[in-house]
Amino acid sequence: MHDTTIVIVDTHAHTGVSYTRFALYCDQHGVVYKTAFSRGQPADYTMQAVGSVVADQQHPYVVAVRAYCAGDCTALDVIPHQSRTAMTPFQRAVYQAMSRIPYGQVRSYKELAAAAGYPGAARAVGTACKNNPLPLLVPCHRVVPATGGFGNYIYGTELKQQLLRIEGYSGSQLPL
Numbered sequence: 117m118h119d120t121t122i123v124i125v126d127t128h129a130h131t132g133v134s135y136t137r138f139a140l141y142c143d144q145h146g147v148v149y150k151t152a153f154s155r156g157q158p159a160d161y162t163m164q165a166v167g168s169v170v171a172d173q174q175h176p177y178v179v180a181v182r183a184y185c186a187g188d189c190t191a192l193d194v195i196p197h198q199s200r201t202a203m204t205p206f207q208r209a210v211y212q213a214m215s216r217i218p219y220g221q222v223r224s225y226k227e228l229a230a231a232a233g234y235p236g237a238a239r240a241v242g243t244a245c246k247n248n249p250l251p252l253l254v255p256c257h258r259v260v261p262a263t264g265g266f267g268n269y270i271y272g273t274e275l276k277q278q279l280l281r282i283e284g285y286s287g288s289q290l291p292l
Contacts, residue, residue, distance in 0.1 A: 121144075138152070149197070187282060189220070258283075
């Protein structure tokens with residue numbers, strides 16, 4: 117018996133970027149333990165999966181992600197999530213601090229390092245962002261360089277900018 121369900125959401129129509137699908141990997145209790153954007157088709161996920169693929173447009177997670185893409189930033193709050201990835205205390209602290217960044221705002225890697233209790237670890241925060249097992253639900257897209265710009269994002273700057281626009285980020289708030 118498989119214990120993973122992958123919920124697929126078509127996001128291209130809402131984000132307008134080349135990543136056309138968002139996948140939420142769920143355990144048997146519906147808790148999301150991994151997320152990813154993909155350019156692939158739903159069949160691509162079955163090869164990585166140990167379970168079933170769901171593309172039901174009425175699935176609550178599909179509805180929530182689409183509502184988020186339409187501008188309802190709090191829609192994702194209803195999706196239970198907990199990574200299965202082994203983490204260091206540093207990573208755990210960074211992801212917890214990252215989860216507290218409000219919608220429509222950004223923080224610099226330096227600010228996030230300090231908020232996580234590790235001042236001076238801005239570069240390590242960047243690595244934690246790159247390895248985030250729950251992008252979108254744990255908002256690594258809200259972390260930017262202190263020097264300006266958007267920095268790197270595993271799914272590309274274009275998607276990072278679009279997610280920030282969805283959340284109402286105007287670009288006028290500059291991180292320290």
